[in-house]
Amino acid sequence: MASQLLLLALLAASSSIASASDPSSLQDFCVADKASVLVNGRVCKDPKLVEANDFFFSGLHLAGNTSNAVGSRVTPIGVAQIGGLNALGITAARIDFAPWGLNPPHTHPRATEILTVLEGSLKVGFVTSNTENRLITKVLQKGDVFVFPVGLVHFQQNVGNGNAVALVALSSQNPGVITIANAVFGSNPDIPADILAKAFQVDTNAIYSLQSKF
Template sequence: MASQFLFFAFLAVTSSIALASDPSSLQDFCVADAMSSVLVNGRVCKDPKLVEANDFFFSGLHLAGNTSNAVGSRVTPVGVAQIGGLNALGISAARIDFAPWGLNPPHTHPRASEILTVLEGSLRVGFVTSNPENRLITKVLQKGDVFVFPVGLVHFQQNIGNVNAVALVALSSQNPGVITIANAVFGSNPDIPADILAKAFQVDTNAIYSLQSKF
């Protein structure tokens, strides 16, 4: 009886792990049909007879992103919206451009782990482990270095040089999602009540109103 219980417990655990990532494809490909109005968890498949090479192609990652914004960085995504052929394959990519001392602010990807490669410049990167430790794992990366951010954990990248920096990332989902922490907390619509945030951050409500006004 104990062995049967252990077997079914193991089966339940392994099944839950399998369900925690994008589903595996059951065919050669499922190119996203951008014209379909049907709502599914993913994208509806285009008729395979109408699929062509351009459905698996994107051009543009050689172009620098415009970093003239408040944080000094720009993400150029390459997901299923850019390449329909990524649909159901469980992968995506992005280019990140950084102005000198530019920052990709603390954020999470709720549906993907991320692997980053520095193409140009020097980056300080890091992620924070979950409660209760909340330990910062951080490192300075140079050109050619690679760093991994586990799924769901808050992480960041910052250019620590006086020249532009560029990184290429790959993610383990066709639609990894992005939750930028400051935007979500101080820029929600409608606002999170100031008294809640004041208690959470142990500051005066006026400080919260000031932060909310910036987002």
């Protein structure tokens, strides 16, 4: 009986680990054929044609341009940048922040994110799901690490007078990103103003004003 319980526990643990990221590959690698059609991943390049550059990206030391409305810039490192990431279930990104710049509230529907502060100070946080809507937040310093669970709304803000830089990794080849304000007020076509007015309990003119900004 004890051995059966141990076997069940091991199976449960392995199942939870497997579901934490994209499905495991059944081969050493599947370098993306950039000319292929995107169908839940990318078609594999002929292994005989694979070379070192298929697993390489240069330029992460370069700062992103933060001259925009929110004062931040994400430099992604995904399959489009490194074809060898195809089917491996991970991506990464550099995030640059101007002083007091913000990476606005957003969610990754298919990935957990782990963030490391390389320079500066960041206030980060995420909101728990369901009706509790509890904000989990912390100010991070250089070298600190923080995790944002899959699917939860989260943000990062530079809380210093100098620039800040963070490196993030995500547990999906295609984590997706839904920036809340853009999705709600910048959809195409617009979500009807009366629906948003009732949802946010404001006047429709306030909704029209917000939609005009996106």
